[in-house]
Amino acid sequence: MDQHPPPRPALALQVTGLGKTYPNGTRAVSDVDLEVLGGEIRAIVGQNGAGKSTLMKLMYGLEQPSAGQIRVHGEAVRLSGPQDAIALGVGMVHQNLMLVPSFTIAENVVLGVEPGPAARVDRSAAVERTAALAKEAGLAVDPQARVSDVSVGMRQRAEILKALHRGARILILDEPTAVLTPQETTDLFEAVRGLRDQGMTVLFISHKLKEVREISDRVTVMRAGSVVGTVRTEDASPAQLASMMVGREMSLDVPRPPAHPGATVLKVRNLASGADAGQPLHGVSLDIAAGEIVGLAGIEGNGQTELVELLAGLRRPAAGSVTVDGTDVTHLDAAAHRAAGIAHVPEDRLSNGAALDQSIADNLIVDRFSRPPLARRGALHIRRIRELAEDLIRRYAIRAPHPAVPAGALSGGNLQKVVVARELSSEPRLLLAAQLTRGVDIGAMHFMYERLVEARDAGAAILLVSADLGELLALSDRLLVIKDGRLVGRFDDPAGLTEEETGLYMLGVEQHSQQRITAGAR
Structure with a gap:
C-alpha cells in the first residue's frame, strides 16, 4: 500500500x-x-x-x-x-x-x-x-x-x-x-x-x-x-x-574579566521618594564601588525609574541621603549631579535622552559645550566640535552620513549609541544605565556591553537597570532586586543564579532579610 x-x-x-x-x-x-x-x-x-x-x-x-x-x-x-x-x-x-x-x-x-x-x-x-x-x-x-x-x-x-x-x-x-x-x-x-x-x-x-x-x-x-x-x-x-x-561571524559571549572594586563611589542611605513618585521608594540603602557593575532587577513599575531619577537629580527625595565620592548631592539639581561626575543613560531616550530636532553633534556635546576645548570666552570652537563628533561617531559605530544629521533621523539603535557615546565619553565616576539596550539589535547590543565593561575596568561605578534578566546576569558583578519600592534581594555572586530564581524575588515569592540586604551597603 x-x-x-x-x-x-x-x-x-x-x-x-x-x-x-x-x-x-x-x-x-x-x-x-x-x-x-x-x-x-x-x-x-x-x-x-x-x-x-x-x-x-x-x-x-x-x-x-x-x-x-x-x-x-x-x-x-x-x-x-x-x-x-x-x-x-x-x-x-x-x-x-x-x-x-x-x-x-x-x-x-x-x-x-x-x-x-x-x-x-x-x-x-x-x-x-x-x-x-x-x-x-x-x-x-x-x-x-x-x-x-x-x-x-x-x-x-x-x-x-x-x-x-x-x-x-x-x-x-x-x-x-x-x-x-x-x-x-x-x-x-x-x-x-x-x-x-x-x-x-x-x-x-x-x-x-x-x-x-x-x-x-x-x-x-x-x-x-x-x-x-x-x-x-x-x-x-x-x-x-x-x-x-x-552578515558576518560573531560571538555572543560577553568578554568580562573579574572585577576589581576600589573605593566606594556611590553611597545611598534610607532613600525615600516624594509624593510625586509613581512607585514610592521605601528606605533604599546601597553602595557601588569604583570598578564594579551593580545590576538592579525588577518588574517595571516597582521603583527602578524613581531610584534612577533620584540619583540623577531629576527628582527630590522625601528622606535619606546620596553621596558621590564623599560629596552630598542629595538635594542638588541635575546639573550639579553631572558636575559631581554622574552620567545618566535614561530609559526613555526619545523624551529624556536626546533632542531629536537637533544635530548629532549638538546631542554629543550638550553636556560640555560651554567649556574648553569646545568653547573659549563664550565662543564655540566649531572645528573642534565637529572633530569630537566625528571621533565619537567613528568610535561608537553610529551609522550616520555626517554629524549635522538631526538625531531624530536615526534608527532607535543608532540614537541609543549617540546617548551612550555622550555619557561614557564624559568619563563619569558613576554611570546610571537604565534599559541600556532596549530596542537595540544584537550587533549594537554586544558593542554596548563591551563599552560598559571597558568603563567598569577604567574605574567607573555602574548601576545597570534592565528588564532583560539575561543581560543583568551576564554583566553584573553584584545583583539587587527591587519590589514595590523596596530592595528584596541581594546577590554578591550572581554567577550561579538563574533567571527563574531571580524571577521569584521579582514577583515577591522569595525575599532576603533586610539585614542581609543592608549588609551590602558597606
Whole structure:
C-alpha cells in the first residue's frame, strides 16, 4: 500500500515581491517573499533598520506597500488600514500596549465591538466573554480588574484577548517579552503554543535569540530591508542566527574579566521618594564601588525609574541621603549631579535622552559645550566640535552620513549609541544605565556591553537597570532586586543564579532579610 506524506498545511500568509519606499527615497523593505503556514509560530529577526517593523506594518495595514502583493489565506488583499486587517483575521499586539488604563480588562477587550445594544455597554456580558476567551486561550486575567492596577504581563494577555475577540487567526506579537519576568514569559509561551495547536498562526518579532529558539517553529532573518533566509529553528544555533542578522561571524559571549572594586563611589542611605513618585521608594540603602557593575532587577513599575531619577537629580527625595565620592548631592539639581561626575543613560531616550530636532553633534556635546576645548570666552570652537563628533561617531559605530544629521533621523539603535557615546565619553565616576539596550539589535547590543565593561575596568561605578534578566546576569558583578519600592534581594555572586530564581524575588515569592540586604551597603 502506498504511503503518502501528510498534506502540507495551507498558507495563512504570503507576500510576494513586497517593497516599501518612502517619499524621501528611503527603501525600508525591498522585494520580500515570505510564506507562513497555518498553525505555525514564525519568528522574524534582524538588526534595527532591517525592515522587520515596516514589514509588520504592511501586513497589518498601518503602511501601504510601494510594490508587491499580500495574500491572506490565499486571497490577494489590499490593506488600507488596520480595520481591513482585523476584518481578515489579522491581529497585532504592539510593544507599547494600546489599552485604556482607567478601563477594566473586560472593557478593553471588547472596546469597539461591545456586546449589547449600541447605546450602552453590557458590562456583565463583557466580563463573561472575556472570562470565556481567557479560559479557552489559557490566558489568565481578572476581567474586572482595572488595567492601571494589574501587572504588565496581564496587560499583555488582555491585548491578546482583545485581538482574539475581534476574530484574529493570524497574530503579530511585537517584542512581546521585553518587560516580562521569566515566569510571565513561560506563561505567555505556553499560551502561544496552545493557540498554535488550535490553528492560530503567530508572527513573533524579538531581539532575544534564546526566546526565539524556544518558541518558534521557523525563523526568518531580515537584513537591510530584505529576507536573507528562513531556517527551521531546531537546525540553527543562536550564533548562526546572529551571523545571518549582521552578515558576518560573531560571538555572543560577553568578554568580562573579574572585577576589581576600589573605593566606594556611590553611597545611598534610607532613600525615600516624594509624593510625586509613581512607585514610592521605601528606605533604599546601597553602595557601588569604583570598578564594579551593580545590576538592579525588577518588574517595571516597582521603583527602578524613581531610584534612577533620584540619583540623577531629576527628582527630590522625601528622606535619606546620596553621596558621590564623599560629596552630598542629595538635594542638588541635575546639573550639579553631572558636575559631581554622574552620567545618566535614561530609559526613555526619545523624551529624556536626546533632542531629536537637533544635530548629532549638538546631542554629543550638550553636556560640555560651554567649556574648553569646545568653547573659549563664550565662543564655540566649531572645528573642534565637529572633530569630537566625528571621533565619537567613528568610535561608537553610529551609522550616520555626517554629524549635522538631526538625531531624530536615526534608527532607535543608532540614537541609543549617540546617548551612550555622550555619557561614557564624559568619563563619569558613576554611570546610571537604565534599559541600556532596549530596542537595540544584537550587533549594537554586544558593542554596548563591551563599552560598559571597558568603563567598569577604567574605574567607573555602574548601576545597570534592565528588564532583560539575561543581560543583568551576564554583566553584573553584584545583583539587587527591587519590589514595590523596596530592595528584596541581594546577590554578591550572581554567577550561579538563574533567571527563574531571580524571577521569584521579582514577583515577591522569595525575599532576603533586610539585614542581609543592608549588609551590602558597606
